[in-house]
Amino acid sequence: MKSTFTLVLVFLALSCSAAAQGSSADAEIVGRISAATVLVLSGQGAGRLSSISTGIIVRPNGVVLTAYHAVKDAREVQIRLHTGEVYDRVILLGADERRDVAALRITAAGLPTLPLGVGAEAQPGETVYVVSGSSGLGWSASKGIVAALRAADEVPGAGQGFRLLQFTAPVSGGASGGPVVDSHGSLLGIITKGFEANAGGPAAAGFAVPIEAVIGLADETGTMALGSGATLQMPTNPTPSSAAAVSSSTGDMLRSARTAVVTSRSMYFTPETLERAMASEKGFDALGIAFVKDMRVADLVINVDRPLFTYTFTYSVMDSKTSRILDAGKVTAIDGGAAAGKIAKQLVAKWSKVRGAGPPSKAN
Numbered sequence: 001m002k003s004t005f006t007l008v009l010v011f012l013a014l015s016c017s018a019a020a021q022g023s024s025a026d027a028e029i030v031g032r033i034s035a036a037t038v039l040v041l042s043g044q045g046a047g048r049l050s051s052i053s054t055g056i057i058v059r060p061n062g063v064v065l066t067a068y069h070a071v072k073d074a075r076e077v078q079i080r081l082h083t084g085e086v087y088d089r090v091i092l093l094g095a096d097e098r099r100d101v102a103a104l105r106i107t108a109a110g111l112p113t114l115p116l117g118v119g120a121e122a123q124p125g126e127t128v129y130v131v132s133g134s135s136g137l138g139w140s141a142s143k144g145i146v147a148a149l150r151a152a153d154e155v156p157g158a159g160q161g162f163r164l165l166q167f168t169a170p171v172s173g174g175a176s177g178g179p180v181v182d183s184h185g186s187l188l189g190i191i192t193k194g195f196e197a198n199a200g201g202p203a204a205a206g207f208a209v210p211i212e213a214v215i216g217l218a219d220e221t222g223t224m225a226l227g228s229g230a231t232l233q234m235p236t237n238p239t240p241s242s243a244a245a246v247s248s249s250t251g252d253m254l255r256s257a258r259t260a261v262v263t264s265r266s267m268y269f270t271p272e273t274l275e276r277a278m279a280s281e282k283g284f285d286a287l288g289i290a291f292v293k294d295m296r297v298a299d300l301v302i303n304v305d306r307p308l309f310t311y312t313f314t315y316s317v318m319d320s321k322t323s324r325i326l327d328a329g330k331v332t333a334i335d336g337g338a339a340a341g342k343i344a345k346q347l348v349a350k351w352s353k354v355r356g357a358g359p360p361s362k363a364n
Contacts, residue, residue, distance in 0.1 A: 025183075026129075026143065029129055029181070029183070029185050030129060030141045032114065033114065033129055033131040033141070033179060033181050034082050034131050034141070035082050035112040036056055036057045036111070036112045036114050036179070037132070037178065038064055038066075038079050038081055039053075039054060039055075039133045039139075040052070040054065040055045040064075040066050040071065040077065040079055041080065041232045041234070042070050042071055042074035042076070042229075042232075043074060043075060043078075043227075043229060043231075043232045044075055044263070044295055045227075047076075047231030047233070049232055049234075049235065050074065050301075051303075052174045052235075053066060053070035053133065053175075054133045054175055054178035055079065055104065056114070056178065056179040056187065057111045057112065057113050058113055058218045059111075059113065059218055060110055060113055061105075061109055061111070062087075062105050062107060062108035062109065063104070063105050064079060065101055065103055065104075065177070065190055065214065065215075066104060066176075066177035066190075067100055067177035067190075068097055068099075068100045068101055068102040070177060071090075071092065071104070071226065072095075072097075074226065074227070075227045076227035076228055076229045077227065077229045078090070078232045079106050079229075080138070081108075085108075087107065087108065088228045089106070089225070089228060090104050090105070090106055090225075091106075091222070091223060091225055092104060092225075092226055093105050093217065093222045094217045094220030096214055096217060099192070099209045099213065099214055101190050101192075101209055101217060102217070103217035103220055103222075104226075114179070114181060114185060114187040115184075115185065115186045116186060116187055116211055116215060117182055117186030117187055117211065118188075118210070118211075119165045119180075119188040119208065119209075119211050119212060119213075120149060120163060120165075122165060124146050124147060125145055126145060126146045127182070127183040128144055128145060128169055128183075129142070129143050129180075129181045130142050130144070130169040130171055130175065130178060130179065130180055130181070130206070132171060132175035133174040133175065133178070137174075142170045144167050144168035144169030144170070145167065145168050146165065147166040147167055149164070149165055149166070149210075150166055152164055162209065162213060163213070164192070164207045165180065165188060165207065165208045165209070166207055167207075167208065168206070171191060171206050175206075176192065177191060178190070178191045180206070187211050188208065188211060189208030189210050190209050190214060191206060191207070192207050192208060192209055235325055251354050253319045253324070253326055254300075254327075254354045255354060255355050256299070257300045258290065259290050260289050260290075260292070260298055260299065261291065261292050261293065261294070261301055261302070262274050262291065262304065263295075263302070263303045263304070266305050266336075268306050269305075269339065271304075273336050273340040274304060274340045274344060275291045276340070277337075277344035278291075278344040278347065279291075280344075281348045282348075283348050283349075284344075286352070287348070287351055287355055288355070299319070299320060299321075300317055300326070301319075302315060302317050302318075302347075304339075311334060312330050312331075312332055313331050313332075313339035314328070314330040315330070315331075315343050316328040317347070329343075329346055331343055331346070
């Protein structure tokens, strides 16, 4: 009996030791990944923040791989390192639009990088780590496994002609462009724009482009200077992850707004679609809000996106002067027209509660 008890104690001690070692190993790997991970802030001009994405340093001399869609139409770009250093001058070296990956360069040297793995050789069940600007919160870490290696043709809306690494580590808005890393600390892939395969479902699937398919971008010699991001700032409050009720602190901004501009980061949705849907929605006329095309004269910026591989359309409403997110939400729809109708219904209903029956009167 005594020997059995001793064996149990030894087993428990070994289990606790293994758990502690595993936890320490996780922390060590995440630390290395975080050091090489950056946040990419993109704006539409005059310091108006339009998106936060993630990037990974792949060359010590300041070359970063990130999501192409995040910088494609940006008028200003800023890169933030884990150390707190900020770079406002960014050069676009090259891009692979099919795979949604771009190579950027900042004027830095001696930056930390990760060894390169081979994403296409990753085996289902292998442990992987992700560090990203998930939901706008920088350097958020998650852990999962490799689920499969798939042809993009197998994933609805992904495109054709390349492979995708499917993984289970949880990710959310802002993870696009971030790294997927194996248990040895080697970089396996870059997270693509459409990281949610099951829109609204309980199980989320992440997808990344194998690093070997895009690392050549780091050696491109492009010299396209992106607009200075010197005036871009992180949001003062986290972006809501669902269609939350508009708080009293943001109500004043919504009540005083007279003009709005609609922007879209998706090829499946046009600004005009939402403008028409809102104009036809009952109660919109009473709001006293006019749509404009010039962001410089807009009080509100409504941005709509649809992550690839999904039927989820997300939207956010931002105050153009402060870049503060006033409202956000998502709908599931088969196409942009159906999504516009649902978004319009949500926005008009919520704005009507805040603004009342008509536009606010001008202050004396």
